[in-house]
Amino acid sequence: MNYMPGTASLIEDIDKKHLVLLRDGRTLIGFLRSIDQFANLVLHQTVERIHVGRKYGDIPRGIFVVRGENVVLLGEIDLEKESDTPLQQVSIEEILEEQRVEQQARLEAERLKTQALKDRGLSIPRADTLDEY
Amino acid sequence: MALFYSFFKSLVGKDVVVELKNDLSICGTLHSVDQYLNIKLTDISVTDPEKYPHMLSVKNCFIRGSVVRYVQLPADEVDTQLLQDAARKEALQQKQ
Numbered sequence: 001m002n003y004m005p006g007t008a009s010l011i012e013d014i015d016k017k018h019l020v021l022l023r024d025g026r027t028l029i030g031f032l033r034s035i036d037q038f039a040n041l042v043l044h045q046t047v048e049r050i051h052v053g054r055k056y057g058d059i060p061r062g063i064f065v066v067r068g069e070n071v072v073l074l075g076e077i078d079l080e081k082e083s084d085t086p087l088q089q090v091s092i093e094e095i096l097e098e099q100r101v102e103q104q105a106r107l108e109a110e111r112l113k114t115q116a117l118k119d120r121g122l123s124i125p126r127a128d129t130l131d132e133y
Numbered sequence: 134m135a136l137f138y139s140f141f142k143s144l145v146g147k148d149v150v151v152e153l154k155n156d157l158s159i160c161g162t163l164h165s166v167d168q169y170l171n172i173k174l175t176d177i178s179v180t181d182p183e184k185y186p187h188m189l190s191v192k193n194c195f196i197r198g199s200v201v202r203y204v205q206l207p208a209d210e211v212d213t214q215l216l217q218d219a220a221r222k223e224a225l226q227q228k229q
Contacts (some may be wrong), residue, residue, distance in 0.1 A: 006166040008173040010195055019191055023155070027187050038172070039197050051187050069214035072155060072200045075177075075191030085200070 010035040013076060018043070021072040027051065028064060029077065039068035050095045052102050055088050057095025136223045137157055140216065141166040141204075150180055150205040155183055157193070170198035 013032050020028040020041065027050075030043030045066040050057050090098075117123060143165070150160045151172060158181050161174030165189075175193045179185050 008167040008171045008195060013195065019187065021155075021157075021187075022208070028195075034153075039195075049187065054186070056187075068197065071197050072153060073159075073194050073196045075188060075194035077190050078192045079190075081192065085189055087186055087189070 010039070010074065014075070017077045017079070018076040019049075019077055020066065021075075022066070023070050027122055028061070028066070029058075030061075030064060032074070036068075039071050039119075041066040041068070041071065041075075043073070050099055052095060052098035054086065055090045055095060055098060057090050057092050059092055136165065136170070136219055137170060138168055139218075141170065141172075143204065143208060147207065147210050149174070149207075151201055152203040152205065153196070154202045155200070157181075159188075159196070161194070164193070167198075169186050170201065172196045172198065172201065172204070 009036060010032070014035065018030065018032045020030070020043065023030065026048060028046050029042060029049055030046030032041060034042035041064075043066065046061040046064045047058040048061050050059070104118045114123075145163050145165060147163055148160065149163050150158055151174065152158045157179065159174060159177050160180045161177035164173040164175045166172055173193070173195050177188070177191065177194055179188050
């Protein structure tokens with residue numbers, strides 16, 4: 001029952017399992033227990049999910065209080081769709097290793113790119129954190 | 134600035150594509166919007182190549198207004214004349 005029809009509210013999402021994307025690229029999955037007007041969230045039985053290619057690994061994290069400004073999106077997990085995912089779950093050690101390898105490959109590609117640009121006398125400044133207005 | 138809030142309210146039920154500042158693009162039906170221009174979409178699908186696999190089991194989502202870069206709308210759903218007039222009125226009111 002929406003108390004203000006037409007308005008986006010998280011009140012109906014309480015106690016449901018959600019996927020939260022954070023601005024730093026992390027993915028958290030947990031039960032939404034509390035919200036406020038800033039989209040600050042309290043997540044229960046939270047798991048940090050790391051994706052590399054078609055594999056993923058879950059790290060149990062307990063209770064999370066997420067400051068709203070870090071939230072990109074909140075998605076309600078459809079439990080049926082969750083069970084027939086094409087993704088393969090692996091152990092924490094394995095996914096952390098995969099992530100490390102992927103990170104290294106990415107940094108190497110970045111390094112080659114900046115070197116190539118530098119050789120041509122160009123330099124592109126890094127786009128760091130998102131603009132805050 | 135309630136102009137865009139009202140504008141989006143008039144588009145509830147339409148299919149839109151929301152492009153986020155992290156370059157993720159999400160297609161879905163506009164379910165609701167609020168004063169912060171937070172957006173709720175239903176029946177979502179990630180438009181660009183599914184290099185974002187984590188959204189596979191998500192059907193509905195809430196997007197924080199502050200992370201939206203664009204909201205792509207079907208051209209025939211928008212009355213640009215009406216929007217222009219509303220914007221002019223709003224600008225006049227803000228001046229006073």
